[in-house]
Amino acid sequence: MPEGSFASLDFMFHPRSIAVPGASTQDGPGSFIAAIKEMGFTGDLYPVNPKAEEIAGLKCYPRLLDIPGHVDHVISSVPLRFVEQLMEECIAKDVKSVHFFTAGFSETGDEDATALETRVLARAREAGIRVVGPNCMGLYYPKGGLSFMPWLPTQPGPVAMLSQSGANAGEFCRTAAVRGLRYSKVVSYGNGTDVRESELLEYCAEDPETEVIACYIEGITDGAHFMRALRKAAAVKPVVILKGGRTEAGSRATASHTGSLAGSLQVFDAAVRQAGAVRVERMEELVDQAVAFRYLKSLAGPRAGIVGGGGGYSVLASDEIGAAGLDMPTLPPEIQQKLHDFTPTAGTSVRNPVDTSVGWGPDGLKPMLETIRIVSESPNIDYILYHTSYSWGAMRAEGPSIVEVATEAAEKLGEVAKTSGKPIVCVARIPTTEMGMAGTLAFQQNVASAGLPVFNSVQSAALAVQRLLAWQAAR
């Protein structure tokens, strides 16, 4: 990490004032200003646009230099042709960091545009200005009131996300948020002319607010630096990487997207493995693995006790455990007997997988929770895998609402896990109704609050557990 690098990046996350040249006069929920206001930024915020007096209730300035106070951070949406002029103004204004939302630079493959990017970066370097982008969404730092999109969580948390794609950064943050994740530092860095994955990994390694690091990377500019940075980060925190452009088709797409040369997947894969990080294949897996690292942290071993409703689902859940290379040992006779005494229903399997009711019967959640409690006692299992669905019970006319049932189930599962000391890996299948979605969201949120991981299929849960175990074993 170059000297001063941590300090300059840390300063970037803590600006006292932000200017937004090229702010749209049609301020809407998609604007940077709206996102920053929503996140509760307490510093000074200055829209800059010669065509407006006021934007979003804030005084608007014709040019950056017209702003009376100091400006630490600039978010540029100005058209390409004004970019050099803006950089000169930033230098004159003693700005510390500039985020170029502006696109149309080297990612176009155009020579002039690439030369412009190089010139702008050179001027920034001379002046000691850090550049994020161009062609990106920039910073989301809820603790400091920074955001790049509407409707992101305002509450901070321990997960960092570094992404070449703004859309993927947003997708990750929003998708994982409904499974409980909250964020320390999120950076969409686009073409990565200056600030990019390697330095950010080094920063996150040292950042006390970050415990888990998730990355979406399309291409690496400096392989040696990346390897050093990844080693440093992975040595102290779990690092999960989704590589965009892992196929020939995908790597042609990254060239158009961020101008990245995707490079060989084999080389990338080897680097990740040697560093002790985890590579995943798709966005859903990036979310799943971050959830696993955030809520499971570690596991004693691969042996699952599977509990859920529906014999057919149990068979398919067992197949996923088997396919992921995990274990599902037959429960000891005394545990089977306890289960049998407790649920004498014909056709109920007690060997492992174990059938249970789904929580809508007259006894509510009791049978399910008691079943899990008994299975947790089994000395030959390392964790419970509980699978359920909130799609259809929702449609009953009477009794407690699906949100109430789901919330109570999640809270009680947390208690059972705490008492037994065996983690419960929860699975709520994708719902297919609006009410089912309400129940599923309530379940997910409360499972996370209870400190447990939740997935949307046994397949994804099993894959995340397997990768967690492999990561543990390699350390």
Place this chain on the structure above:
Amino acid sequence: MPEGSFASLDFMFHPRSIAVPGASTQDGPGSFIAAIKEMGFTGDLYPVNPKAEEIAGLKCYPRLLDIPGHVDHVISSVPLRFVEQLMEECIAKDVKSVHFFTAGFSETGDEDATALETRVLARAREAGIRVVGPNCMGLYYPKGGLSFMPWLPTQPGPVAMLSQSGANAGEFCRTAAVRGLRYSKVVSYGNGTDVRESELLEYCAEDPETEVIACYIEGITDGAHFMRALRKAAAVKPVVILKGGRTEAGSRATASHTGSLAGSLQVFDAAVRQAGAVRVERMEELVDQAVAFRYLKSLAGPRAGIVGGGGGYSVLASDEIGAAGLDMPTLPPEIQQKLHDFTPTAGTSVRNPVDTSVGWGPDGLKPMLETIRIVSESPNIDYILYHTSYSWGAMRAEGPSIVEVATEAAEKLGEVAKTSGKPIVCVARIPTTEMGMAGTLAFQQNVASAGLPVFNSVQSAALAVQRLLAWQAAR
């Protein structure tokens, strides 16, 4: 197919009257009687239970023999100890088919229970009575008013589903219903003592109401018969099979579930391939493949034109196309030029994948539809893969609702596909909000009404397309 087999199964789907011995006095939405009434059965329906005068507004009879009229079909929920007596009453009453919801037979592994199953079957055979089950949900035939669960579609359609698991039959039917599928004949046959997969496959092969056959199978009793039946069915209709118990862990689960010996996956796989059927690995894939066969039917080739919002998603979509072995050719210069002229936004990729707006901008759906129309003109692509998401646009305060936007998008996509002659494979990512779910459900339903397939990830769309092409090539 044994002589009279088609007729006896066909009669089973068209009973004039149904008796339900062991009907619960606490009639609720989960009962067979409620499900059958909901499905609009027009024949006579008789609850049988000595402890009630009336169930669900219907006169209840103490015993089967007390019913004054004839009884064609019996749905038994009586406890195991009354099963032999019930079979004798069925014989005396000249019943044609009996469905045993009753569980606790051979699937328990208990010798006495297995012997009981054998004795009951023998008596049924002597009397020419067809037996469905035991340990299963039985029949769902919307055209004839038969159902085994609440909230299944009442409208019939061309997809048959044969399943050893009742829960998996329900999961398939409900999950695929929100993607447009409707059903011809659905049978949950449990232990499959009499009626089971092979004879049902032969039936579905001849059934004029069935165009696509989906199966969930845990074990095969008669391999030679299965092979004949599968060949016969797969020769005339697409057959997709999910094999429960494909791993060692899963096959232990099938033994407890339906008493099935799962057998070697290699042998099963070879049989499926030789017959020209398609094996899938999980429930989601069974739904996806049935959707592909129902709405795509055939494809000219593997070359996708990818269109969607968000450069990062486009990269990941391209990777999925590459990973599935499909193609994503660079669009010809004249098509790229047309796209460039139409959307001169900096950073927009026009080579393939092609970026488009998501439909929430001031021009609404026009840019997206026009982009797809232009890509459709490209002679080097066989189909459009359109990916989108309805999670977040929903949260805007103004403009048309997400359901309106999603509905219009789906209808217009249908029109573009019809005009261009190029199929549009649609992907709407899993939503993460209730309003997003409303939009996604509206999109899915209207995409299906427009005759197009819709999936929940590019990964699953690409896999289904790849399997469809492989199936075509093998014919």
